[in-house]
Amino acid sequence: MTNGEEITLVVDGVEVRAQAGMMLVDAAKHGDVEIPVFCYEPKLGQPVGACRMCLVEIEGIPKLQTACSTPVRDGMVVYTQTDRVQEAQNAVVEFLLVNHPLDCPVCDKGGECPLQDISMGWGPGKSRVIDPKRHFQKPIPLSPLIKIDRERCILCYRCVRFSQEVAEDEQLQLLERGASTFVGTFDDRPYIAPFHGNIIELCPVGALTSDAYRFRARPWDIEDAGTVCTLCPSQCNIKLTVRDERIQRVLARDNFEVDDGWLCDKGRFGYQMIESPDRITEPMIRQGGTLVPVSWEQALEAAAAGLRDAGERTAAVVGGPSSNEEGYLTQRIVRGPLGSPHVVSTYDDAVDRELLLELSRPQLAASVADIDRAESVLVLGTDPMHSMPIIDLRIRKVVRRNGTRLAVATDRPTSIDGVAEETARYSPGAMSAFVEALAAETGAEVYDRAEGELGADAERIAGILRPGSTVIVWAGEPSLAVADLAAQLDAKLLEIPAGANGRGLREVGCTPVAGPGLSETSTGLSPTDLCEALTEGDVEVAFLVNADPVRDAPNGPGWNEALQKAKFVLAISMFEDGSTKHADVVFPAESYTEKEGTVTHPDGRLQRVRPGVPHPGNARPMWEVLAELAGLLGDETGIDSAGEALAAIAQDVPFYARITEGEIGGLGVRWQEREAARNFPLAPGARPERSSVVVPTSHVGTTGGVPGASPAPASDQLQIGTYRDLWAAEVTDRSPALRFLRPTQTLELSPADAERLGLNGTPEVDVRQNGTSLRARVAIRERIRPGTAFLVDGLGDGAGALARHAVEVSAAEGGE
Amino acid sequence: MSPEFPYLPDEGVVVVQRGPEPGGVGGAYRAFGETLRGLKTTFARIIEGPVTIQYPEEKTPVYPRFRGRHKLHKFEDTGLEKCVGCSLCAAACPADCIRVVAAENDPDDRVSAGERYAEVYEINLARCIFCGYCEVACPFDAITMGHEYELADYNREDLVFTKEMLLAEPVERTPLRREGE
Numbered sequence: 003m004t005n006g007e008e009i010t011l012v013v014d015g016v017e018v019r020a021q022a023g024m025m026l027v028d029a030a031k032h033g034d035v036e037i038p039v040f041c042y043e044p045k046l047g048q049p050v051g052a053c054r055m056c057l058v059e060i061e062g063i064p065k066l067q068t069a070c071s072t073p074v075r076d077g078m079v080v081y082t083q084t085d086r087v088q089e090a091q092n093a094v095v096e097f098l099l100v101n102h103p104l105d106c107p108v109c110d111k112g113g114e115c116p117l118q119d120i121s122m123g124w125g126p127g128k129s130r131v132i133d134p135k136r137h138f139q140k141p142i143p144l145s146p147l148i149k150i151d152r153e154r155c156i157l158c159y160r161c162v163r164f165s166q167e168v169a170e171d172e173q174l175q176l177l178e179r180g181a182s183t184f185v186g187t188f189d190d191r192p193y194i195a196p197f198h199g200n201i202i203e204l205c206p207v208g209a210l211t212s213d214a215y216r217f218r219a220r221p222w223d224i225e226d227a228g229t230v231c232t233l234c235p236s237q238c239n240i241k242l243t244v245r246d247e248r249i250q251r252v253l254a255r256d257n258f259e260v261d262d263g264w265l266c267d268k269g270r271f272g273y274q275m276i277e278s279p280d281r282i283t284e285p286m287i288r289q290g291g292t293l294v295p296v297s298w299e300q301a302l303e304a305a306a307a308g309l310r311d312a313g314e315r316t317a318a319v320v321g322g323p324s325s326n327e328e329g330y331l332t333q334r335i336v337r338g339p340l341g342s343p344h345v346v347s348t349y350d351d352a353v354d355r356e357l358l359l360e361l362s363r364p365q366l367a368a369s370v371a372d373i374d375r376a377e378s379v380l381v382l383g384t385d386p387m388h389s390m391p392i393i394d395l396r397i398r399k400v401v402r403r404n405g406t407r408l409a410v411a412t413d414r415p416t417s418i419d420g421v422a423e424e425t426a427r428y429s430p431g432a433m434s435a436f437v438e439a440l441a442a443e444t445g446a447e448v449y450d451r452a453e454g455e456l457g458a459d460a461e462r463i464a465g466i467l468r469p470g471s472t473v474i475v476w477a478g479e480p481s482l483a484v485a486d487l488a489a490q491l492d493a494k495l496l497e498i499p500a501g502a503n504g505r506g507l508r509e510v511g512c513t514p515v516a517g518p519g520l521s522e523t524s525t526g527l528s529p530t531d532l533c534e535a536l537t538e539g540d541v542e543v544a545f546l547v548n549a550d551p552v553r554d555a556p557n558g559p560g561w562n563e564a565l566q567k568a569k570f571v572l573a574i575s576m577f578e579d580g581s582t583k584h585a586d587v588v589f590p591a592e593s594y595t596e597k598e599g600t601v602t603h604p605d606g607r608l609q610r611v612r613p614g615v616p617h618p619g620n621a622r623p624m625w626e627v628l629a630e631l632a633g634l635l636g637d638e639t640g641i642d643s644a645g646e647a648l649a650a651i652a653q654d655v656p657f658y659a660r661i662t663e664g665e666i667g668g669l670g671v672r673w674q675e676r677e678a679a680r681n682f683p684l685a686p687g688a689r690p691e692r693s694s695v696v697v698p699t700s701h702v703g704t705t706g707g708v709p710g711a712s713p714a715p716a717s718d719q720l721q722i723g724t725y726r727d728l729w730a731a732e733v734t735d736r737s738p739a740l741r742f743l744r745p746t747q748t749l750e751l752s753p754a755d756a757e758r759l760g761l762n763g764t765p766e767v768d769v770r771q772n773g774t775s776l777r778a779r780v781a782i783r784e785r786i787r788p789g790t791a792f793l794v795d796g797l798g799d800g801a802g803a804l805a806r807h808a809v810e811v812s813a814a815e816g817g818e
Numbered sequence: 819m820s821p822e823f824p825y826l827p828d829e830g831v832v833v834v835q836r837g838p839e840p841g842g843v844g845g846a847y848r849a850f851g852e853t854l855r856g857l858k859t860t861f862a863r864i865i866e867g868p869v870t871i872q873y874p875e876e877k878t879p880v881y882p883r884f885r886g887r888h889k890l891h892k893f894e895d896t897g898l899e900k901c902v903g904c905s906l907c908a909a910a911c912p913a914d915c916i917r918v919v920a921a922e923n924d925p926d927d928r929v930s931a932g933e934r935y936a937e938v939y940e941i942n943l944a945r946c947i948f949c950g951y952c953e954v955a956c957p958f959d960a961i962t963m964g965h966e967y968e969l970a971d972y973n974r975e976d977l978v979f980t981k982e983m984l985l986a987e988p989v990e991r992t993p994l995r996r997e998g999e
C-alpha cells in the first residue's frame with residue numbers, strides 16, 4: 003500500500019510527515035489530529051468508505067473527501083475542523099442516530115463504544131428526530147456464541163467484510179436494501195465458522211455481543227492482562243479482561259508478526275476451561291485407589307521417591323502447552339539426576355538429530371510475516387485450519403490482496419483448496435514420496451523424477467512455486483527432501499509442530515535425539531518405542547508434564563495400557579483425564595493465564611506468557627515446583643524466579659544466549675534475528691551425510707510410500723488417514739460455550755468409494771481393521787482421493803491407530 | 819555565659835504596653851461590671867427555655883434534599899426494579915464504593931424492565947461521602963439519596979448495603995422538615 007517515500011502535508015495548519023500512499027486518517031495521526039471513523043479498519047483490507055464519518059476538506063477539491071480512503075500526496079493541505087466539515091460530521095452522526103435506539107444503559111458496549119464517543123465528540127449534541135425508529139426483534143442469536151441486536155446496527159459493513167473477505171466463510175450478508183437493510187445469514191441459519199468471534203470486536207456498536215460476556219462488566223470494572231494463548235501453535239497474542247480475579251473475556255492483542263490481530267473461537271471462548279470447577283487445584287497422592295489431596299511437601303517427597311527409585315528407567319512426556327521453562331526443567335531432571343535419555347514432546351517418531359538440525363536451521367526459517375512478502379506459498383501435508391488456524395487467515399489474505407500464488411499438497415482436502423491455484427492429493431503416509439518427487443521436479447538431482455500421476459501432480463505444483471520467493475508451510479513427515487526442496491527453490495520453511503509450544507520444547511531439549519540447544523546427547527526411545535517399553539516394563543516410571551497421551555497420542559489405547567503397567571506415574575495436569583487415572587502423584591498444572599514463562603512460536607519467536615489471574619486453590623508456579631523437585635533429587639538448580647529459569651535456558655541453549663524477559667517484551671523476538679543465532683550448532687551451508695538419514699519405518703505407509711504405485715486396496719477396503727480436528731481438544735469439552743462444536747467421529751470418503759462400497763445414504767458405518775472396530779458417521783467429500791478415507795484423531799476412540807492402515811467399512815450393525 | 823538574673827531591661831528597651839494598676843473604682847468595675855453584662859445574655863436565654871434536642875429520643879427534622887442513606891426503587895405498577903445494572907453510578911462515584919454485577923433478564927421472570935438487571939448491587943456506606951453523584955448519574959432514577967443518617971454500626975462489614983437492603987422500604991427514623999418549617 004505504501005511505497006515508503008516520505009512526503010509532507012499540512013493538516014489543520016500543522017506540517018505532517020508521512021509515507022506516500024498512506025491513508026489520510028493514519029497520516030493525520032502523525033500530527034496529533036484525530037479524524038473520526040466507523041467503517042475504516044485496515045485489518046479488513048482496502049477501505050470501503052461506507053459510513054462517511056471521516057469527511058474532511060482538501061484544498062483544491064471542491065467536495066468533502068473521505069479521509070479513510072484518500073491516499074496522501076505531497077503538499078496536500080487538509081482541514082478537519084472547518085464549519086463545512088463540522089456540519090457534515092454533525093449530519094452524519096444525526097443520520098446514524100435516526101434509527102439508533104437509546105439503549106446505552108442496557109447495552110453491552112456502553113463505555114467502550116465508538117458511537118458514544120463520536121456522538122459526544124463530533125455530534126450535534128441534540129436530536130431533532132421525533133419520528134419512530136425502526137424496530138427489530140432483539141436480541142436474537144446470530145450463532146450459539148453471538149447475539150445480534152439489529153436496532154443498534156449502524157450498517158458499517160465491518161462484520162460482513164470480515165465474513166466475506168477475511169474469513170471468507172461468506173455466511174454473513176447484508177439483506178434487503180436501503181433503510182430496511184440488516185445484517186444476517188441466508189435463511190437465518192446460525193453463523194457457524196471458526197473465526198466468527200472476531201466480529202464482536204470489530205463491531206463499532208453493541209449490535210454484536212458475546213453471549214458469554216454479555217453484561218459481565220463495564221470497562222471501568224475491569225483490568226486488562228496481556229499474555230499468549232497456548233491452545234495451538236499459532237500462539238496468538240491475547241488480552242484478558244479480568245474482573246474480581248476471574249477471566250471474563252479474551253480479546254486480541256494485535257501483533258502483525260504473529261496473528262494479524264485476529265483470534266480463532268477456540269482462543270476467544272476457550273477461557274471457560276480455565277474457570278472450570280473441575281480443575282485440579284491441590285497436589286494429590288493415590289491412596290487405596292483414589293487420589294487424595296495432600297500438602298506440597300508430601301506430594302513432592304512422594305514424587306521424588308518414585309523418580310529416584312526408577313532412576314534411568316524414567317521417561318518424561320512433555321505436552322504441547324508447556325512453557326520452555328517447564329520443558330527445560332523436566333528434561334534437566336530426567337537427563338541429570340535420573341540419568342535417563344527418554345524425553346519426548348510429540349508422539350510422532352521421526353527425526354534423528356541431523357535432520358532436526360537441517361530443518362531448524364535459521365537460514366531456512368520463514369517468519370509468519372514472510373508469508374506476506376512471498377510470491378508463492380506451498381502448503382504441504384497439513385490443513386492450517388486445523389493445525390494453526392491463524393495461518394489459514396493469513397494465507398487467504400495474501401492470496402486475495404497480494405495475488406500470491408498458492409499450491410496445496412496434502413492427503414486430506416483442506417479448507418484453503420478453494421483459493422489455491424493448484425492442489426494435489428497423495429495417499430496417507432505417502433508425503434515423503436511426494437516431496438521427493440516435487441524436489442526432483444524443481445531440480446534436485448538426488449531424487450528421481452516420478453512417473454505417472456505422481457509426476458504430473460508434482461509438475462503442476464512445482465509450476466506454481468517461484469524460486470527465491472516461496473514460503474513452504476508444512477507439517478507431517480519430516481524428511482531431508484523437505485529441506486532439499488527448500489534449498490532448491492531458495493524457499494523458506496515454516497513447520498507447524500503438533501504441540502502449541504512444539505518448537506520451543508524441542509529446542510530446550512525435550513526430544514530424545516537432542517539435548518538443550520539441539521546439542522548432542524545419548525539418544526532416548528522414540529515415542530512409539532517408549533510406549534512399548536513402558537508396557538513391557540523396560541521403562542518403569544512415566545513423568546507426564548501437561549501431557550495426556552491417552553487422548554493425544556495416535557495410539558491412545560496403547561498408552562492407556564502402558565501407563566497402567568507403569569510402576570509409578572507422576573502427572574502434572576489441569577484436569578483429571580485418561581492419563582491421570584493411572585497417576586500415583588498429581589500436581590495441579592497452571593494454565594496460560596496463570597503461568598509465567600516463555601514459549602517459542604513455530605517461526606522461532608520467543609514470546610512471554612504472563613500471569614493475569616491468581617492460581618486456583620493450592621496450585622503453584624510449575625517452574626518453582628520443578629526446581630524444587632530437581633533439588634530433592636540432588637540437582638540444586640539455584641533457580642528462584644521465572645527469570646532465572648529463562649536465564650538457565652539462555653545459558654544452555656546457545657542460540658538463545660543472553661535472552662531476557664525484557665528483550666522479549668510484549669511482542670516477542672525471533673531468535674533467528676538475534677546475534678546469538680550464529681551459535682546454531684549447524685554451520686550455514688553444511689549438509690548432513692545423506693546416508694545418516696533413515697526414513698523411519700513407522701512413516702512408510704502400507705502403500706510402500708508411493709502414491710499411484712500403491713497396490714490398490716482390496717475392493718472393500720479403504721486406506722485411512724487421520725487428522726486432528728480443530729475442535730477435537732480438551733478445551734472444547736471443558737468450555738460450556740464451545741461444547742456444541744465437539745466433533746463426532748466421521749468417516750470422510752470420496753463419492754466413487756461411497757458408490758463402490760454401497761454407502762450412499764448410509765448414516766453410520768463400522769470401520770474395522772484387524773479386530774478393532776469403531777463407529778463413525780459418513781460424510782461424502784468431493785475432493786477426497788478415491789481409495790482413501792479420513793477419521794478424526796483425538797476423540798479418544800483410538801482412531802489414530804488406524805492411520806495408514808487399510809480398513810474394511812460396512813454399514814453400522816444394529817441400525818441407527 | 820550565664821543569663822543575668824533578675825532581668826533588668828537596659829536602656830534600649832521600650833515597654834509598649836502595661837496593664838492598668840489594680841485597685842480603685844476602675845478595678846471594681848472591671849471585676850464585676852463586665853461579668854454582669856455577660857450574665858445578662860445568660861438570664862435572657864433562660865427565659866426562652868432550653869433548645870437542646872434530646873437525641874436519640876428527639877431528632878432534628880431534615881430538609882427534603884438532605885442526602886442520607888440511598889434507596890433503590892421499583893416501579894409501582896409492575897413491581898420491577900428500576901435499576902438495570904448499567905454501572906453508571908459506579909463510574910460516577912468518587913469514593914468507588916458502589917459495586918454492580920449485572921446479569922441478563924429471563925424474559926419469563928423479569929427482575930427489571932430492560933435487557934439486563936443488577937444481580938449484585940452493593941454500596942459500601944463506610945466509604946460513601948454522600949455526594950449524591952450516583953443519584954445524578956442514574957438514567958432511570960433507580961437510586962436516590964434518602965433521609966436516613968443513623969448509620970452507625972458495630973461492624974464495618976455491616977455497612978456494605980446489599981440490593982435487598984437498599985430496596986427494602988426503610989424504617990423512617992428521621993423526621994422530614996415540612997414545607998416552610
Ligand code: SF4
Nearest residue numbers: 155156158159161205
Ligand atoms: S452489526 Fe456491527 S459491524 Fe456489523 S454492520 Fe452492524 S454495526 Fe457494523
Ligand code: SF4
Nearest residue numbers: 231234237238266269
Ligand atoms: S489460533 Fe490458536 S493460539 Fe490463536 S487464538 Fe486460536 S487457539 Fe489460540
Ligand code: SF4
Nearest residue numbers: 911946947949950952
Ligand atoms: S453518594 Fe457519592 S460517594 Fe456515596 S455512593 Fe453515591 S456517588 Fe458514591
Ligand code: SF4
Nearest residue numbers: 901902904905907956
Ligand atoms: S442505580 Fe441507576 S446508574 Fe446505578 S446501575 Fe442501576 S440503573 Fe445504573
Ligand code: FES
Nearest residue numbers: 041051053054070
Ligand atoms: S471511516 Fe471513512 S467512510 Fe467510514
